[in-house]
Amino acid sequence: MGITKTEIFTPEQNRLATLLKALAHPARIAILQHIIRQEACICNDLVEELGLAQATISQHLKELKAIGIIKGTLDGTSICYCVNSLVWNNIRKELAGFFIEWSGTEQCC
Amino acid sequence: MGITKTEIFTPEQNRLATLLKALAHPARIAILQHIIRQEACICNDLVEELGLAQATISQHLKELKAIGIIKGTLDGTSICYCVNSLVWNNIRKELAGFFIEWSGTEQCC
DNA sequence: AGTTTCTATCGCAATATTATGATTGATTGT
């Protein structure tokens, strides 16, 4: 039916899925990489850099802002986006924590 | 239009997005955690453990198998699923590599 | 062979995501 049954999962599982989903698009990966490389950038740069419409970029930025991994401040008429270091590191830890759950030894098969 | 423009992104960006998308669902997180905790499991266990239909579990397992992070071997009538350690570690490194791209110092704002 | 058990796949319905043009709102510059 297209609707994820969030109520049957733990808050941790839903949280991890939300974080991963927010990052799970090549445009959003590209946006983050560009922000990192340019050390902050404005939306209009991204429209030229990636080959997507302004409305589309704005929507992707909104999803990244939703998990807090980037923040934007007014810079004249444009908006300067940059990584929120606190959130970035927290997300890194959360994802790393999940991957550490398994030690790495073969189990069966 | 609902179709991701993969052709305008780099293979690395598309690859990362594919990996993240495969993991970006609470059911698939739960499946992985269960497989890790039980040290392998069979599909029917998951149907009872999570509250999802057998067809739905099977579909999620298919997506996890698609990126190779789990593998299944016949065990009588049932199928034993377990983590593919090689792929697991590679994916961990790929994701960690992305997060290392940024050192963690504040940039603007 | 027939039955049971388990998983994969098909077909469908409902919801979500992706992408864009058009519009709106806010700020800068004239």
Place this chain on the structure above:
DNA sequence: ACAATCAATCATAATATTGCGATAGAAACT
């Protein structure tokens, strides 16, 4: 005040994802 510029939002269309019942296929047991 007025035009220009930039980003957010709206409305819409196309495609993807999620979920499940029903069916099919494969292996074990009688």
